[in-house]
Amino acid sequence: MVGTGGMAVLREFFSTNQIVVVFAYGLVYFLLGFALSLQSRRPSELTLARALPLLGTFGLLHGVAEWGQVFIPIQATYLSVQAIVFLWGVQGTLLAVSFAFLFQFGMRLLAEGLPARYRYLPAVPWGIFAVWFLVFALGRPFFGPEVPERWLDAADVWARYLLALPGAAVTCYALSRQSHEFGRLQVPRLLSALRLTVLAFVAYGVADGLIVPPADVLPARYVNTEIVFHLTGVPIELWRGLAGLAITYFVIRLLEMFDIEHARQLEEADRVRAVLEERDRIARELHDGIIQSLYAVGLNLEAAREQMEEDPGETRDRIAFSMEKLNEAIRDIRQYITNLRSPIDENRTLQEALAAIAAEFRAGFGVAVTVEARGETATRVRPDVLNHLKQITRESLTNAVRHGRASRIRIVVDVSNERVELTVIDDGTGFQMSEAVPLTGNGLRNMRQRAQLLGGELEVTSAPGRGTRVWVAVPRDMAGGSSRA
Numbered sequence: 001m002v003g004t005g006g007m008a009v010l011r012e013f014f015s016t017n018q019i020v021v022v023f024a025y026g027l028v029y030f031l032l033g034f035a036l037s038l039q040s041r042r043p044s045e046l047t048l049a050r051a052l053p054l055l056g057t058f059g060l061l062h063g064v065a066e067w068g069q070v071f072i073p074i075q076a077t078y079l080s081v082q083a084i085v086f087l088w089g090v091q092g093t094l095l096a097v098s099f100a101f102l103f104q105f106g107m108r109l110l111a112e113g114l115p116a117r118y119r120y121l122p123a124v125p126w127g128i129f130a131v132w133f134l135v136f137a138l139g140r141p142f143f144g145p146e147v148p149e150r151w152l153d154a155a156d157v158w159a160r161y162l163l164a165l166p167g168a169a170v171t172c173y174a175l176s177r178q179s180h181e182f183g184r185l186q187v188p189r190l191l192s193a194l195r196l197t198v199l200a201f202v203a204y205g206v207a208d209g210l211i212v213p214p215a216d217v218l219p220a221r222y223v224n225t226e227i228v229f230h231l232t233g234v235p236i237e238l239w240r241g242l243a244g245l246a247i248t249y250f251v252i253r254l255l256e257m258f259d260i261e262h263a264r265q266l267e268e269a270d271r272v273r274a275v276l277e278e279r280d281r282i283a284r285e286l287h288d289g290i291i292q293s294l295y296a297v298g299l300n301l302e303a304a305r306e307q308m309e310e311d312p313g314e315t316r317d318r319i320a321f322s323m324e325k326l327n328e329a330i331r332d333i334r335q336y337i338t339n340l341r342s343p344i345d346e347n348r349t350l351q352e353a354l355a356a357i358a359a360e361f362r363a364g365f366g367v368a369v370t371v372e373a374r375g376e377t378a379t380r381v382r383p384d385v386l387n388h389l390k391q392i393t394r395e396s397l398t399n400a401v402r403h404g405r406a407s408r409i410r411i412v413v414d415v416s417n418e419r420v421e422l423t424v425i426d427d428g429t430g431f432q433m434s435e436a437v438p439l440t441g442n443g444l445r446n447m448r449q450r451a452q453l454l455g456g457e458l459e460v461t462s463a464p465g466r467g468t469r470v471w472v473a474v475p476r477d478m479a480g481g482s483s484r485a
Helices: 004-016 018-039 048-076 080-110 123-140 146-178 179-185 188-210 225-232 237-253 257-305 312-338 351-366 383-400 434-439 444-455
Strands: 370-374 406-415 419-424 458-463 468-473
Touching: 004 225, 018 048, 018 146, 018 237, 048 080, 048 237, 048 257, 048 419, 080 123, 123 146, 179 188, 179 257, 188 237, 188 257, 225 237, 237 257, 257 312, 312 351, 312 444, 351 370, 351 383, 351 406, 351 434, 383 406, 383 419, 444 458, 444 468
Parallel strands: 370 406
Antiparallel strands: 406 419, 419 468, 458 468
């Protein structure tokens, strides 16, 4: 224990440096308010985050009010006594307002978890403040003009008893009720910081709400600032500052909840975007792959019905072709369900895959479809690029047969070191480019999306009676792959 002589030295040291202690004490709370004012506007689903602006206001006002103990005595060198008393009155009122904001912070947290009939709770502190202010303002004459210190001390005592002490108690209880929300975040360090914040507010409630200036009321007679200074040799401002420092530290640690929530919101957004992109991909695959295959089956069955009596052999061939296309559609559906790529194309070059599509359309629709390879004659590309180029080709061929009634179609593949170009040219009826419907249908929209996904570009040119030309170019570095001798 510190001896009598040591205690005297300690008291003398803090008495001499009282201004420094008080300034640091106010600075701690001001920094708390400043930090919260910068962070509390960030969106959050947590109850605590929505109430933080009240705690930030408490910190700012509390820090400024305590600084009054530093700056008001300086003004006493040139201001009148009445002016100084007025400044002390403003300082005491500002301090009480800060306590009211702390009280409201606790009540706001508490009301969030209660039924709607308790929504009035955040207004309770301001009702108490109004009563305190009326008594404080109207009670000045009862203390006499010669003893304003008694009036100011009484106002300070009752502000702490009526606002600071219950405000700290309610805040501790309300913060402890937030543990279930922080538990859902599954971040143990945040839950620990929340519990330590509660303990810090307990210390604050004792230092700022229970220990008051000496007064002729219970318990101020036996628990007051002078007794604490006499017993410990340390002024109450230092104890209050330490409590404020603990609050500031642990509350700032709690601000990590914004980063955690933001990171999880981004993860959720990525998951949603991935689902939507997958839905779009499946829609494109179904439209450009399975639906086109089923359309070919329908055309062949219709032709088989018309040729059933005239040419039974041709009818059998068409039915066999239709059965083969149906089996392919079934395999494609299974592939989409299991999210597996067809092994058929894994060892094919781009030119071979397009030649297979051309053969399908020659057999299924009876149109002359040729493939011309320029530049590299055997080019490997990434599986996803190959799939997109195949589906663009299939959609172009289907449109040429279905809408353009084409009889001859050319597929031109031109591969260079810079890019891969694919052109589908038909001799069909064509269409007017100003017409909106052909340019906004699902087929052409899907083709454009596929080109965009590959970082390429797509152009469609047509005119009535002059056929249609579909051109797509993909940068070689996006297509990947290599040539094969």
